[in-house]
Amino acid sequence: MILSGHEIRQQLGGNIVIEPFDEAKINPNSYNLSLHDELLVYEEVVLDMRKSNRVQRVRIPADGLVLTPNQLYLGRTVERTETHNLVPMIEGRSSIGRLGLFVHVTAGFGDVGFCGYWTLEMFAVQPVKIYPGVSICQLFFHQIHGAITEYASEKYQHNRDIQPSLLFRELGDEPRTDPQLELEFNPERHAGRGPVPARVAR
Numbered sequence: 001m002i003l004s005g006h007e008i009r010q011q012l013g014g015n016i017v018i019e020p021f022d023e024a025k026i027n028p029n030s031y032n033l034s035l036h037d038e039l040l041v042y043e044e045v046v047l048d049m050r051k052s053n054r055v056q057r058v059r060i061p062a063d064g065l066v067l068t069p070n071q072l073y074l075g076r077t078v079e080r081t082e083t084h085n086l087v088p089m090i091e092g093r094s095s096i097g098r099l100g101l102f103v104h105v106t107a108g109f110g111d112v113g114f115c116g117y118w119t120l121e122m123f124a125v126q127p128v129k130i131y132p133g134v135s136i137c138q139l140f141f142h143q144i145h146g147a148i149t150e151y152a153s154e155k156y157q158h159n160r161d162i163q164p165s166l167l168f169r170e171l172g173d174e175p176r177t178d179p180q181l182e183l184e185f186n187p188e189r190h191a192g193r194g195p196v197p198a199r200v201a202r
Helices: 005-011
Strands: 016-019 031-034 038-042 055-059 065-067 073-083 086-092 115-124 128-130 135-143
Touching (some): 073 086, 115 135
Antiparallel strands (some): 016 073, 065 128
């Protein structure tokens, strides 16, 4: 069964922790979570499951940032949550989905005992402008039946920031060499052509 908004409120401070908490964000059977003002964008041409892929940090300005299609953006919630004796899940809000923005690619399913910020895997169907602090997704809770072993992964538990994939930790040692070449920005190649353009997020 899914907890109602009233039951979410009743379990705050016990099985459910939401920091910061805003009474206005409680829905009939969920709670709205907000988008933090930073994103991570992978810098690799090909993402490798067996390595820690390079990322670039991008700030979302107050006047908004346009997300482009065919690009994965990793964000996080403003709120830190803890859930005990319940299964937390996040889902995109319908108003966000109607703009063609996926809030999580596949990872909306949480674990009982998870404590931390929610990393969002964001993907836009068409260009869409986003803003920091917008209510981006909704958190809801399932009751769980049976003996409980709380989530305790060293990868994502008690995170403090946006977290790229740490799957490589499950697949063995990270390769010592990087077969992918970094883009080179040589000022000499731009001599007489004006200032070298700054590197921007794709």
